[in-house]
Structure formats: structure tokens, C-alpha cells
Amino acid sequence: MKIILASHGELAKGMKQSVELIAGKQENLEAFCAYTENDYNLQLQVSSLMDREAGELIVITDIFGGSVNNEFMRYLRRGNLSLIAGMNMAIVIELLTKINSGGSIEELIKEAIKTSKESITNCNDLIGMGSSIIEDEF
Secondary structure, three states: OEEEEEEEOOHHHHHHHHHHHHHOOOOOEEEEEEOOOOOOOHHHHHHHHHHHOOOOEEEEEOOOOOHHHHHHHOOHHHOOEEEEEOOOHHHHHHHHHHOOOOOOHHHHHHHHHHHHHHHOOOHHHHOOOOOHHHHHHO
């Protein structure tokens, strides 16, 4: 199974570098950076990627409804693609650390999305709540 980070511009490349800084080199992680060249053809690039990948793929795009996400959505019926929109480090690391846990891909993705959502925090809300995190750490 391979995880592909796909974005407008260099976000996917930066995400891969950041994840590997924390989790070490990941052989099953790839960055797909769209629109980084003049006369870029997204449809051709995604088609080429999908043609060379016969195994199970999890593609994580930067934003739902963007051109990169929409182009990958065209391949959902192929059966070997799971597509997630809303790339962030929490979801990528969660998927990478549990990818070989033996569970179904669907359950893995559901749990990773749940964990990712739980990690999004407005830290200002911690002030005034008597949070020991704020008092102990800062």
C-alpha cells in the first residue's frame, strides 16, 4: 500500500519532508505537487500516476473541491483508491504508523480522520480554563 500526498504547489513535498523528519524515511510515502511547471497538465499527470500504481493507494489531497482533489475523484471507481481531502500532519502520521495494523483500510481511514480532527485545537481556549498544560508548560 502506498500513500500519496497531493497538493497545489509544493505543500505535498513540504508535508512529506516534515513527516519524515518526525517519523523517519517512509518508503510508501510519495509527494505529488501539481502546477509547479508552466503548461502543467493535471489530468495527464494524475492519469500517469494512476496507470503506474496497481496496488492499494491512499491519496490525501490538500483541499476538498480543489482541482487536485477533483481529478483524483475521477478514479474512485477503480477500487484500489481511497481518497481523503484535508491534508495535515496528524492524519498522515496516524495512517503511516497504523498502515500495517491488519485492519481494513476503511477503518484505518475513519480512525485517522477522527484523530486528526481531535488534534485541531484553538489554543486560546485553553487560557482561563485552569488548564495545567498552560500553567505547567508556559
